[in-house]
Amino acid sequence: MPPEPLSDDVVRARSLARYCRRAASYDSTCGPTWPIRERAIASLQLQPGQVVLDVACGTGLSLPLLRAAVGEAGRVYGFDQSPQMLARATARVDAAGWQNVCLIETAAQALKLPEAVDALLFHYTHDILRSPAAVDRLLALARPGAMVAIAGIKYFPGWLAPLNPWVYFKNRAYNGSPGELASPWDRIAPRLTQWQWAPTQFGMGYLASGRVDDPSGRER
Numbered sequence: 001m002p003p004e005p006l007s008d009d010v011v012r013a014r015s016l017a018r019y020c021r022r023a024a025s026y027d028s029t030c031g032p033t034w035p036i037r038e039r040a041i042a043s044l045q046l047q048p049g050q051v052v053l054d055v056a057c058g059t060g061l062s063l064p065l066l067r068a069a070v071g072e073a074g075r076v077y078g079f080d081q082s083p084q085m086l087a088r089a090t091a092r093v094d095a096a097g098w099q100n101v102c103l104i105e106t107a108a109q110a111l112k113l114p115e116a117v118d119a120l121l122f123h124y125t126h127d128i129l130r131s132p133a134a135v136d137r138l139l140a141l142a143r144p145g146a147m148v149a150i151a152g153i154k155y156f157p158g159w160l161a162p163l164n165p166w167v168y169f170k171n172r173a174y175n176g177s178p179g180e181l182a183s184p185w186d187r188i189a190p191r192l193t194q195w196q197w198a199p200t201q202f203g204m205g206y207l208a209s210g211r212v213d214d215p216s217g218r219e220r
């Protein structure tokens with residue numbers, strides 16, 4: 001029998017403890033995945049004036065790219081539950097002087113926004129993708145037809161699978177729910193249309209996209 005899934009409270013507490021320790025060095029570990037971040041953001045096809053949500057924005061590494069894509073007239077929302085990570089994102093926003101980037105310290109499961117968003121970026125947000133309550137909450141904040149881009153870590157397929165214990169422990173260093181890495185998108189993918197994904201990093205990563213369902217745009 002598969003193990004009982006961990007509760008959101010347990011996963012969140014583990015994550016908070018990890019990012020309390022990791023926040024100061026986090027940015028220095030993100031260089032190798034920078035091209036994936038750029039590709040994920042490009043796949044959102046953001047337009048000037050749009051509203052975008054940076055899910056679990058961490059230290060805010062994606063904020064300059066998102067802000068550049070939506071411009072002065074758009075809005076960028078970012079949230080994270082880790083005070084240490086979000087403090088770094090806030091410093092980035094203050095240093096840039098952006099008036100249209102709004103950061104919120106909260107769990108994904110409890111996020112509230114004053115408006116619906118046109119696009120959501122899930123960049124290395126494994127714990128959130130594994131939480132049905134978090135996925136529900138975030139998709140409820142999107143307008144019908146909103147773009148969704150997801151990048152993250154997953155298990156190697158095929159002949160590289162013997163390396164997967166290493167993938168597990170690598171993911172464990174950053175997440176409270178370290179397993180479920182065969183298809184980490186399988187809770188959100190059925191909720192989206194135009195779903196597609198492709199492997200990255202020899203199969204140890206993935207880049208995916210889709211759209212929030214828009215009943216008014218469906219063929220009848």
Ligand SMILES: C[S@@+](CC[C@H](N)C(=O)[O-])C[C@H]1O[C@@H](n2cnc3c(N)ncnc32)[C@H](O)[C@@H]1O
Nearest residue numbers: 015056057058080081082085107108123124127
């Ligand atoms: C690997 S970091 C990714 C940060 C950022 N998206 C990036 O690409 O650099 C994962 C982030 O998810 C946040 N996080 C994990 N679970 C969360 C939850 N339930 N609600 C809000 N933030 C969460 C952590 O605090 C951490 O900052």
